[in-house]
Amino acid sequence: xxxxxxxxEGLKQKALEHAKSLESEGNEVFISSSPTYGACDLALxxxxxxxxxxxxxFGHAEFNKVDFNVEYVEYQADAPxxxxxxxxxxxxxxxxxxxxxxxxxxxxLDGIRSFYERNGxxxxxxxxxxxxxxxxxxxxxxxxxxxxxxxxxxxxVYFGGGIFHPLGALLxxxxxxxxIEPFANKVEFIDALRGTYLKRSRGKVLASLGARSFGIIxxxxxxQHNMDLALLLKRRL
Amino acid sequence: xxxxxxxxEGLKQKALEHAKSLESEGNEVFISSSPTYGACDLALxxxxxxxxxxxxxFGHAEFNKVDFNVEYVEYQADAPxxxxxxxxxxxxxxxxxxxxxxxxxxxxLDGIRSFYERNGxxxxxxxxxxxxxxxxxxxxxxxxxxxxxxxxxxxxVYFGGGIFHPLGALLxxxxxxxxIEPFANKVEFIDALRGTYLKRSRGKVLASLGARSFGIIxxxxxxQHNMDLALLLKRRL
Numbered sequence: 001x002x003x004x005x006x007x008x009e010g011l012k013q014k015a016l017e018h019a020k021s022l023e024s025e026g027n028e029v030f031i032s033s034s035p036t037y038g039a040c041d042l043a044l045x046x047x048x049x050x051x052x053x054x055x056x057x058f059g060h061a062e063f064n065k066v067d068f069n070v071e072y073v074e075y076q077a078d079a080p081x082x083x084x085x086x087x088x089x090x091x092x093x094x095x096x097x098x099x100x101x102x103x104x105x106x107x108x109l110d111g112i113r114s115f116y117e118r119n120g121x122x123x124x125x126x127x128x129x130x131x132x133x134x135x136x137x138x139x140x141x142x143x144x145x146x147x148x149x150x151x152x153x154x155x156x157v158y159f160g161g162g163i164f165h166p167l168g169a170l171l172x173x174x175x176x177x178x179x180i181e182p183f184a185n186k187v188e189f190i191d192a193l194r195g196t197y198l199k200r201s202r203g204k205v206l207a208s209l210g211a212r213s214f215g216i217i218x219x220x221x222x223x224q225h226n227m228d229l230a231l232l233l234k235r236r237l
Numbered sequence: 238x239x240x241x242x243x244x245x246e247g248l249k250q251k252a253l254e255h256a257k258s259l260e261s262e263g264n265e266v267f268i269s270s271s272p273t274y275g276a277c278d279l280a281l282x283x284x285x286x287x288x289x290x291x292x293x294x295f296g297h298a299e300f301n302k303v304d305f306n307v308e309y310v311e312y313q314a315d316a317p318x319x320x321x322x323x324x325x326x327x328x329x330x331x332x333x334x335x336x337x338x339x340x341x342x343x344x345x346l347d348g349i350r351s352f353y354e355r356n357g358x359x360x361x362x363x364x365x366x367x368x369x370x371x372x373x374x375x376x377x378x379x380x381x382x383x384x385x386x387x388x389x390x391x392x393x394v395y396f397g398g399g400i401f402h403p404l405g406a407l408l409x410x411x412x413x414x415x416x417i418e419p420f421a422n423k424v425e426f427i428d429a430l431r432g433t434y435l436k437r438s439r440g441k442v443l444a445s446l447g448a449r450s451f452g453i454i455x456x457x458x459x460x461q462h463n464m465d466l467a468l469l470l471k472r473r474l
Contacts, residue, residue: 016450030455045282049457050464213253218267220286227287 004052006032006043008059039063040223061133077104079182084115087187096122098153100146102160106134124149147172241289243269243280245296276300277460298370314341316419321352324424333359335390337383339397343371361386384409
């Protein structure tokens with residue numbers, strides 16, 4: 001079988017190992033060198049171009065059905081929980097907290113919930129809204145796990161790497177928002193970013209008021225391709 | 238008809254103009270925002286992804302047949318010929334010169350040839366070897382117009398922009414090589430680059446001698462996709 005392997009940047013160092021293992025089973029293995037930023041960003045064109053029988057996509061959960069043989073291999077990272085202790089000082093004033101994370105750490109949610117419950121918190125974990133698959137999981141395009149519990153909690157806690165995921169959840173909520181980044185060894189409230197990003201976004205809208213032409217960008221990433229919406233926007237402009 | 242327009246970076250500023258004209262004829266027009274680096278680099282995946290009936294590719298001549306409705310629109314740029322006069326001093330010692338250029342200036346070759354002939358030179362214009370279409374034309378992957386006349390001339394003259402095209406021709410020839418860049422207002426012998434690039438290339442080969450793994454890169458650009466060669470290399474490694 002001819003197989004194309006696709007990895008997010010952070011997992012590419014594991015590519016050769018996986019390739020060797022699949023080759024030893026008699027497959028012909030290729031590794032995609034392009035970056036990928038999510039399950040919506042499958043290397044389908046590359047897979048078709050090399051005549052692959054299957055695309056194995058690492059690091060993200062299945063997102064939407066596509067017209068190709070895709071196997072998703074989720075990646076679980078066991079992040080150290082040592083920052084939780086220190087986060088209690090930040091959360092002192094809050095009794096009911098919401099908890100969100102990315103797919104890599106969803107398997108750690110139970111442990112994190114127990115920790116906070118042992119320390120007197122009431123923990124709420126929301127359901128994903130559209131594309132995410134698991135309770136407490138957020139995606140760039142699905143922050144429902146945070147948004148749907150906003151009224152029920154006094155503060156939100158994000159556990160995981162980077163600002164991309166919590167930022168979406170932050171903008172979709174109104175309560176204090178604590179980000180715990182286990183690999184960057186950082187615990188901080190990121191509420192101030194709400195104002196920054198809203199201002200920036202409004203600034204862009206204002207700046208566009210004098211524009212004489214507008215462009216509508218249509219992504220060709222399989223999970224971001226929305227031609228109907230693009231054509232609707234064009235008619236409305 | 239749904240049409241995707243594709244432009245090299247330098248021609249993108251003309252995109253809206255072409256789009257409007259085609260729209261006024263009742264077409265639905267999209268503009269590719271990706272860069273393209275030659276006729277071998279067609280936005281076929283994008284065209285298929287948006288369900289286009291046709292891809293109009295500007296700035297390059299037809300290269301190889303593809304399984305899609307592609308219209309090539311060549312782009313002719315009238316570069317100023319004012320540098321020719323000054324180039325005569327550089328070419329003083331050479332009676333027979335070869336002349337090469339890119340597709341944008343091929344239509345200017347006759348004028349350039351006449352200029353040199355009026356000034357006592359004998360001008361040789363070679364045939365393209367593989368992918369280029371016109372006498373005197375060079376491509377990144379076809380410098381035959383220069384290589385095939387190397388024995389007949391005392392010096393080569395490249396007329397056009399950038400170093401990418403003449404570099405290939407330079408490495409495939411042995412005679413003095415004058416580059417006339419009309420837009421950068423530069424006339425210079427680039428012979429010294431021969432040694433630089435050969436050394437760099439040999440250095441890379443030397444550096445690889447201790448490598449434990451080798452990667453074979455398979456391009457998915459339509460005109461650079463050579464799976465058979467990649468598989469052959471893999472077996473030989």
